[in-house]
Each structure stands twice: as structure tokens, then as C-alpha cells.
Amino acid sequence: xxxxxxxxxxxxxxxxxxxxxxxxxxxxxxxxxxxxxxxxxxxxxxxxxxxxxxxxxxxxxxxxxxxxxxxxxxxxxxxxxxxxxxxxxxxxxxxxxxxxxxxxxxxxx
Amino acid sequence: xxxxxxxxxxxxxxxxxxxxxxxxxxxxxxxxxxxxxxxxxxxxxxxxxxxxxxxxxxxxxxxxxxxxxxxxxxxxxxxxxxxxxxxxxxxxxxxxxxxxxxxxxxxxxxxxxxx
Numbered sequence: 001x002x003x004x005x006x007x008x009x010x011x012x013x014x015x016x017x018x019x020x021x022x023x024x025x026x027x028x029x030x031x032x033x034x035x036x037x038x039x040x041x042x043x044x045x046x047x048x049x050x051x052x053x054x055x056x057x058x059x060x061x062x063x064x065x066x067x068x069x070x071x072x073x074x075x076x077x078x079x080x081x082x083x084x085x086x087x088x089x090x091x092x093x094x095x096x097x098x099x100x101x102x103x104x105x106x107x108x109x
Numbered sequence: 110x111x112x113x114x115x116x117x118x119x120x121x122x123x124x125x126x127x128x129x130x131x132x133x134x135x136x137x138x139x140x141x142x143x144x145x146x147x148x149x150x151x152x153x154x155x156x157x158x159x160x161x162x163x164x165x166x167x168x169x170x171x172x173x174x175x176x177x178x179x180x181x182x183x184x185x186x187x188x189x190x191x192x193x194x195x196x197x198x199x200x201x202x203x204x205x206x207x208x209x210x211x212x213x214x215x216x217x218x219x220x221x222x223x224x
Binding site: 031033035040043089095097 | 141143152153155158180200202211212213215216217218220
């Protein structure tokens with residue numbers, strides 16, 4: 001079966017760095033996505049990785065290692081507004097998105 | 110770019126009534142649209158995938174006669190919840206994708222409460 005694993009909840013301090021890990025087992029791979037979802041709102045697109053390595057976009061970076069089915073989202077200089085759920089999703093061989101359950105990130109002052 | 114809108118954002122209705130939710134891609138042509146449902150504190154659940162001009166493909170366990178999807182144009186898809194019941198109360202979110210592009214862009218969601 002297809003499976004995406006990510007931690008249920010993480011806590012970090014304002015100004016710090018946090019890394020949210022995600023592992024996956026899917027039938028085929030056509031890309032890895034990270035979405036941010038604030039409570040009561042729809043997800044917003046953060047990043048897309050299709051090749052191995054690190055993609056940096058401002059305070060957010062996303063890393064992918066396809067050989068081991070592993071990726072992470074790195075958030076630097078955390079701000080209170082970064083408190084949200086972060087969803088890892090993999091596009092499989094049928095171009096369908098397989099969603100993780102999301103990691104709730106709590107930022108403390 | 111890549112803006113998707115949904116209407117209405119909130120619906121409260123009586124049990125047994127039907128509710129229509131619209132999803133529009135505002136600045137691109139959405140060849141594929143997706144409908145998701147999300148219950149509180151749970152992950153997104155894909156309900157169906159619709160391609161413009163063809164019948165929607167429903168996920169296992171989703172009743173196609175209860176959740177009617179129409180994708181008549183490249184910028185509009187509608188989801189109609191027929192004979193809604195309290196257990197249909199949920200957050201319904203659409204997303205859209207252009208052609209073979211990988212990224213899905215989400216609408217703001219519609220919160221449905223069935224009394």
C-alpha cells in the first residue's frame with residue numbers, strides 16, 4: 001500500500017529552526033510537495049521537489065532523497081505565524097497526490 | 110497567479126436539502142479539479158477527480174449519486190451534496206491543476222453545517 005509518515009505534532013521556539021521529517025512509500029514518484037494549512041483554512045502551496053537535494057525558498061527549505069523515500073521541510077527564524085499544520089504529499093505514478101496526515105507545529109514565544 | 114476561489118465559504122442548511130459548492134480557477138485553465146473533504150483534526154480526504162468535459166472519478170467509498178460533480182468548463186467545477194445529512198457536515202475544499210502541471214492550488218474551502 002501507499003504510505004506517508006510524518007510526526008503528528010512538534011513544538012519549537014520563536015526565532016529557532018525546526019525540521020519536519022517525512023518518509024514515504026508510494027507506487028511511483030512524480031514529485032514531493034509541502035503545503036501549509038492554518039487552522040480552519042485550506043492548504044497553501046509551499047514547495048515542490050522532484051530531484052534529490054535541497055530547494056531553498058526564503059525561510060523555508062525542502063530536502064528530498066528519493067533512494068530512501070525521505071524528505072524534510074526546514075523552517076528557519078520561526079515566527080508565531082508559522083504555527084500551522086504542514087502537510088507532506090507525494091505524487092504517485094498516476095499523478096495522484098498521496099497525503100500525509102500533517103504535522104501540527106506549535107511555536108512558543 | 111494560480112488563484113482558486115470557492116463559493117460559498119459557509120453554508121448552514123437543514124437536513125434533506127441539497128447544497129451546491131462552486132470552485133473557480135480565476136487566472137488559469139483548470140483541466141483537472143479535485144474535491145476534498147476534511148473533518149476536524151483529520152487529514153485531507155480526496156473525494157473525486159474531475160477532468161473538464163468528462164465524468165468525475167470517485168474515490169472508493171464516496172457515493173457518486175450523493176456527491177454530484179460537474180466540470181463543464183475549464184474554469185468551473187461544482188459539487189452538489191444531495192439530501193445532506195448532519196454527518197455530511199465538513200470542510201469541503203477544491204483544488205485545481207492546469208494540464209500536466211504538478212502543483213495543485215487550493216480554493217479557500219467551504220464549511221458545511223447540516224442541522
